[in-house]
Amino acid sequence: MRILWRTTVPGPPLDTTLARDTGLVCLADGIVGVSFGAASVAGGLPWWVPVALSVLVFAGGSQIAAVGVVLAGGSPLAAVAAGAVLNTRLLPYGLAVADLVRPAGLDGDSRAHRLRGQQVSRHQVSRHQVSRHQVSRHWVSRRWARLARQLVGTHLITDESVAFALRQPDPARRRAAFWTCGVALFAVWNVAVLLGVLAGSMIKDTNAFGLDATFPAVLLALALPALNSRSIRVAAGTGAVLAVALTPVLPAGLPLLAALGGLASRWNGWRNWLVRVTSSEVPTGDPR
Amino acid sequence: MMPLPAIVVLAVVTYGLRLTGPLLRGRVTVPAAAERLFADAATVLLIALAATSALTEGHGFAGWARPSGVLVGGVLAARRAPFPVVVIAAAGVTALLRLAGVP
Numbered sequence: 117m118r119i120l121w122r123t124t125v126p127g128p129p130l131d132t133t134l135a136r137d138t139g140l141v142c143l144a145d146g147i148v149g150v151s152f153g154a155a156s157v158a159g160g161l162p163w164w165v166p167v168a169l170s171v172l173v174f175a176g177g178s179q180i181a182a183v184g185v186v187l188a189g190g191s192p193l194a195a196v197a198a199g200a201v202l203n204t205r206l207l208p209y210g211l212a213v214a215d216l217v218r219p220a221g222l223d224g225d226s227r228a229h230r231l232r233g234q235q236v237s238r239h240q241v242s243r244h245q246v247s248r249h250q251v252s253r254h255w256v257s258r259r260w261a262r263l264a265r266q267l268v269g270t271h272l273i274t275d276e277s278v279a280f281a282l283r284q285p286d287p288a289r290r291r292a293a294f295w296t297c298g299v300a301l302f303a304v305w306n307v308a309v310l311l312g313v314l315a316g317s318m319i320k321d322t323n324a325f326g327l328d329a330t331f332p333a334v335l336l337a338l339a340l341p342a343l344n345s346r347s348i349r350v351a352a353g354t355g356a357v358l359a360v361a362l363t364p365v366l367p368a369g370l371p372l373l374a375a376l377g378g379l380a381s382r383w384n385g386w387r388n389w390l391v392r393v394t395s396s397e398v399p400t401g402d403p404r
Numbered sequence: 405m406m407p408l409p410a411i412v413v414l415a416v417v418t419y420g421l422r423l424t425g426p427l428l429r430g431r432v433t434v435p436a437a438a439e440r441l442f443a444d445a446a447t448v449l450l451i452a453l454a455a456t457s458a459l460t461e462g463h464g465f466a467g468w469a470r471p472s473g474v475l476v477g478g479v480l481a482a483r484r485a486p487f488p489v490v491v492i493a494a495a496g497v498t499a500l501l502r503l504a505g506v507p
Contacts, residue, residue: 144487151491165406172415177450182414183406184457192410200417201449204442208434210425217426266426273422326498329470332458333477333494339450340481348444355448356455363460375452379444 134280134289138297141276145176145301146308151330152180153312158322159187163313170309174271174302177338178202184331190369198372209278210270216281216294217269218262272298347381354378454478467507473498 149170156166161183169179178199185195210217272295281294316322343349355378362371458474460466477494485493 140486147488147491151495161406165411168408168411169406169414172411173418175418178414178418181449181453184453186406188457188460189462192406195406196410196414196417198449198453199414200421202446203418203421205446206418206421207424207442208439210422211429211434212425214426214429270422270426271419273425324499324502326469326473326495326500326502328466329458329473329477329494329498330491332454332470332474333481333490334487335450335454335457336474336478337481337487337490339447339454340478342443342447343451348447351444352448352451355452359452359456360459363456364463368462371456372449372452375448376445378448378452379441 134284134293134296137280138300141280141297142300142304145276146304148176148180148330148334149305149308150312150315151327151334152176152183153309153314154316154319154322155312155327155330156183156187157313157316158319158327159183161186163317166309166313167306170306173199173203174305175199175203175206175274176305177335180331180334184335185369185372188368190372191367194369194373198369201376205275206273209273209275213273213278213281213290213294215287216291217273218266269295269298272302274298274301276301351378351381354381469498469501469506472501472506 152170153166157163166179166183169182173179173182181202182195182199185198186192277294277298280297281290284290284293316327319325322328339352343352355375358377359371359375362374366374454474458466458471473494473496476497477490480493481490
């Protein structure tokens with residue numbers, strides 16, 4: 117779902133613009149979700165597989181990849197591996213929006229500052245309010261509520277919510293954009309997958325509707341914007357040729373992982389980058 | 405088949421990747437080379453999966469209808485068509501070709 121937001125118009129950071137863009141992204145993801153649910157059950161998976169993936173994993177690209185591997189006959193292990201590799205990008209996303217994952221009204225821009233603040237307030241509580249059970253309980257429950265919201269916010273880290281948030285000019289709007297987009301997407305995505313599951317289980321001949329073409333088309337659309345240099349195009353092309361060529365001979369799922377061998381074609385880029393970094397100690401330029 | 409434990413494992417790994425950022429904020433930075441390697445691995449994987457799921461069925465060729473639809477969708481995506489258009493075009497072209505008797 118990485119590039120959906122790019123199809124929307126980058127405009128002034130007005131709330132109406134945010135609402136409209138969120139709506140457009142929800143619509144686009146909704147259609148992908150319906151096709152994901154429908155194609156999953158059409159391929160022979162039980163209804164709860166796409167539903168559980170959507171609620172628990174909530175990352176469209178990896179869900180489609182995992183189901184794609186399994187529908188092609190691959191092992192669950194290969195499916196999990198493929199999905200996990202696709203989701204490694206969530207790690208840098210998490211770093212980028214770490215402050216926004218916490219709900220509004222909380223202080224601090226740095227982790228250390230927040231930690232200090234928590235220690236101080238805990239100290240104050242223990243000194244002044246330890247006998248006031250009500251206040252203490254209130255404070256504890258608020259702390260749990262805050263932790264719960266933080267854990268929920270973590271689950272809402274997606275391509276779209278991060279992209280929308282980082283486009284906003286100030287922390288308050290960034291936070292609002294992250295939560296608005298994240299919550300809306302979670303609702304729309306899961307309802308859409310459920311609708312797709314219903315539709316897919318009612319349609320008898322799903323091949324007639326070309327549903328099997330939607331997975332590869334979505335994956336292609338997700339990957340195209342990243343093919344922005346010659347070396348990554350060579351790597352991806354090599355990987356694709358490897359995977360298709362090995363499909364007739366290897367057990368399903370393995371050709372996909374063999375495609376990662378395409379990355380070897382970028383070794384010169386890595387080496388040059390490393391040499392440059394170690395010689396100048398200033399990471400400049402793009403290794404591509 | 406995708407058993408529930410596999411789904412749970414993928415969910416836990418994914419949540420862990422999401423949580424690492426907020427937990428490490430301010431203490432650790434991902435090396436640029438590692439971040440780029442992640443991004444490149446994901447791109448290579450997406451393209452390879454798109455190719456295999458478009459062209460193959462089991463251990464053999466999937467027929468012409470599906471890859472043709474995917475190709476149309478891919479061209480539209482490269483021209484920055486909106487996502488719904490890409491998805492519907494891919495399914496529509498494939499469905500029409502099958503209606504016309506293309507396997």
